[in-house]
Amino acid sequence: MRQIVHVSRDSSSELDRWGNPKAPKKFELKCRIDEGSNVVSSRTSGVVKGEEVVSTARILIDKLADVKYQDVLSFTNELGETVQRKPKEINVRRNIGGKPILTEVIL
Numbered sequence: 001m002r003q004i005v006h007v008s009r010d011s012s013s014e015l016d017r018w019g020n021p022k023a024p025k026k027f028e029l030k031c032r033i034d035e036g037s038n039v040v041s042s043r044t045s046g047v048v049k050g051e052e053v054v055s056t057a058r059i060l061i062d063k064l065a066d067v068k069y070q071d072v073l074s075f076t077n078e079l080g081e082t083v084q085r086k087p088k089e090i091n092v093r094r095n096i097g098g099k100p101i102l103t104e105v106i107l
Contacts, residue, residue, distance in 0.1 A: 002030070002032075003030070003031050003032060003033050003075065004028050004029070004030060004031065004075065005028070005029050005031045005033065005059055005061070005073050005074070005075045006026065006027075006028055006073070006074045006075065007026065007027050007028070007029060007066075007067060007071050007072075007073055008024055008025075008026050008071065008072045008073075008074070009024060009025040009026070009068065009070070009071050009072075010024050010070065010072075011023070011024060011025050029061050029065055029067075030061070030062065031059050031060060031061045031062075032059070032060045033057055033058070033059050033060075033075055033077070034057065034058045034059075034060075035056060035057050035077060035083075036056070036057075036058075037054055037055070037056065038054070038055045038058075038106075039052050039053070039054055039055075040052070040053060040054075040055045040088060040089055040106055053088055055088055055089075055106045055107060056083060056085065056107055057075075057083060057085075057106075057107040058104065058105075058106055058107075059073070059075075059104070059105040059106075059107065060102050060103070060104055061102065061103040061104075061105065062101075062102065062103075063100055063101065063102070063103070064092060064100035064103060065103040065105075067087060067090055067103060067105055068087075068090075069086065069087055069090065070086070071086065071087065072084060072085070072086055073085060073086070073087065073105065073107060083107065085107040086107075087105050087106065087107060088106050088107060089104075089105070089106040090103065090104070090105050090106075091103070091104040091105075091106075092104075
């Protein structure tokens with residue numbers, strides 16, 4: 001996996017031990033990104049569940065990744081364009097024994 005996706009998680013609703021809002025958590029994950037337009041059923045809470053939406057990218061991350069529907073994912077493609085979106089769908093692919101092998105995120 002040679003590409004990188006940046007994950008930004010808003011944790012301002014959480015408070016530290018002094019009662020101050022926590023800073024947003026940011027981290028990177030190695031992945032494979034396939035860009036294109038597909039129609040998928042949305043699972044996010046921001047729109048009606050099951051509503052058909054157009055996705056722009058499919059991100060494959062090794063093993064079980066800590067990605068949530070509230071996170072903002074961003075990546076820069078080979079043309080220098082930066083794409084920044086929230087996930088529309090998150091799927092965990094498992095092997096026959098039940099061990100997670102891939103996390104698929106649809107943007």
